[in-house]
Amino acid sequence: MIVTESLSKRFPRVTALDRLSLDIGPGVTGLVGANGAGKSTLIKILLGLSPATEGRAAVLGLDVATSGSAIREQVGYMPEHDCLPPDVSATEFVVHMARMSGLPPTAARERTADTLRHVGLYEERYRPIGGYSTGMKQRVKLAQALVHDPELVLLDEPTNGLDPVGRDEMLGLIRRIHTDFGISVLVTSHLLGELERTCDHVVVIDGGSLLRSSSTRDFTQATTTLAIEVTDSDEHPDGSAALHEKLTAARVAFHEGVEEGLPGAGHVLLIEATGEETYDLVRDTVAGLGLGLVRMEQRRHHIAEVFRPGAAAQGAEQPMEAQNR
Numbered sequence: 001m002i003v004t005e006s007l008s009k010r011f012p013r014v015t016a017l018d019r020l021s022l023d024i025g026p027g028v029t030g031l032v033g034a035n036g037a038g039k040s041t042l043i044k045i046l047l048g049l050s051p052a053t054e055g056r057a058a059v060l061g062l063d064v065a066t067s068g069s070a071i072r073e074q075v076g077y078m079p080e081h082d083c084l085p086p087d088v089s090a091t092e093f094v095v096h097m098a099r100m101s102g103l104p105p106t107a108a109r110e111r112t113a114d115t116l117r118h119v120g121l122y123e124e125r126y127r128p129i130g131g132y133s134t135g136m137k138q139r140v141k142l143a144q145a146l147v148h149d150p151e152l153v154l155l156d157e158p159t160n161g162l163d164p165v166g167r168d169e170m171l172g173l174i175r176r177i178h179t180d181f182g183i184s185v186l187v188t189s190h191l192l193g194e195l196e197r198t199c200d201h202v203v204v205i206d207g208g209s210l211l212r213s214s215s216t217r218d219f220t221q222a223t224t225t226l227a228i229e230v231t232d233s234d235e236h237p238d239g240s241a242a243l244h245e246k247l248t249a250a251r252v253a254f255h256e257g258v259e260e261g262l263p264g265a266g267h268v269l270l271i272e273a274t275g276e277e278t279y280d281l282v283r284d285t286v287a288g289l290g291l292g293l294v295r296m297e298q299r300r301h302h303i304a305e306v307f308r309p310g311a312a313a314q315g316a317e318q319p320m321e322a323q324n325r
């Protein structure tokens with residue numbers, strides 16, 4: 001879908017992209033990097049809107065240096081910043097964008113209605129955009145990127161400014177762009193954690209250079225840590241403490257950090273599994289104590305941990321800046 005070879009973009013005072021080589025296939029790909037890492041610059045080059053200083057790039061097999069308008073016909077673009085006219089409705093705006101993309105009037109109106117429904121804008125679509133919330137504006141920006149049924153969409157920070165619920169909804173929509181319509185997606189973010197749930201593949205850039213490009217599965221590979229959660233009993237009012245004691249006596253190694261379990265359940269213990277026998281030992285010890293085993297699961301890495309060793313217990317919603325400190 002997207003190939004870049006030693007792509008560089010130099011501004012007088014700053015190198016925004018530095019010999020970046022990528023090969024991005026179909027599916028949902030996340031492009032993650034701190035503010036200023038070069039994400040928007042890359043997108044503008046891929047759309048043929050800004051020339052590279054060095055190197056080459058092709059989108060859907062088309063050279064960005066010579067085929068910008070052909071690329072923009074087949075690629076949708078959701079810009080990062082607010083760029084919507086306040087005094088027209090979502091319907092009027094998206095129909096206009098559809099017509100600009102070459103759709104005839106009837107098709108433009110039909111596609112606009114379908115697309116606005118898909119992004120979750122209903123009655124509001126006839127009101128002026130100026131009165132919309134940030135979440136609604138982001139949906140309009142997404143709709144105009146999709147209205148001409150592109151093969152690929154480039155979404156620049158689509159979750160910017162959204163609250164956690166709005167973010168989850170937007171990430172769900174992005175996932176469905178691919179699963180429901182077969183459109184491939186390149187989505188940028190400065191939040192590592194949110195891409196983990198949404199993307200098949202993640203590309204991480206820093207200072208315009210490639211840090212890592214891997215499938216999400218490779219980023220979040222299984223660890224040898226087991227999370228164990230048990231119930232309490234009359235005999236053992238603190239079930240996890242009793243289990244901790246028994247397993248320590250059996251020379252099981254514990255990882256630091258505790259996770260709160262489900263309401264009413266004990267704390268989660270994190271232990272190092274040395275093999276199948278660790279699972280058997282836990283099962284037998286829990287049964288011997290007369291406790292209930294709520295869960296015993298192999299933990300997976302979070303993407304954030306790949307860049308910030310030791311962050312396991314702190315969750316994955318860390319902005320990229322956090323790792324650069």
Ligand SMILES: Nc1ncnc2c1ncn2[C@@H]1O[C@H](COP(=O)(O)OP(=O)(O)OP(=O)(O)O)[C@@H](O)[C@H]1O
Pocket residue numbers: 011012014015016033034035036037038039040041042080157
């Ligand atoms: N037109 C320009 N002139 C000069 N410098 C620029 C220009 N556009 C971008 N830059 C610089 O290039 C670097 C990369 O910017 P870019 O906007 O691509 O980053 P980004 O990863 O998209 O971050 P953000 O999410 O904050 O936009 C930054 O240092 C920025 O200041």
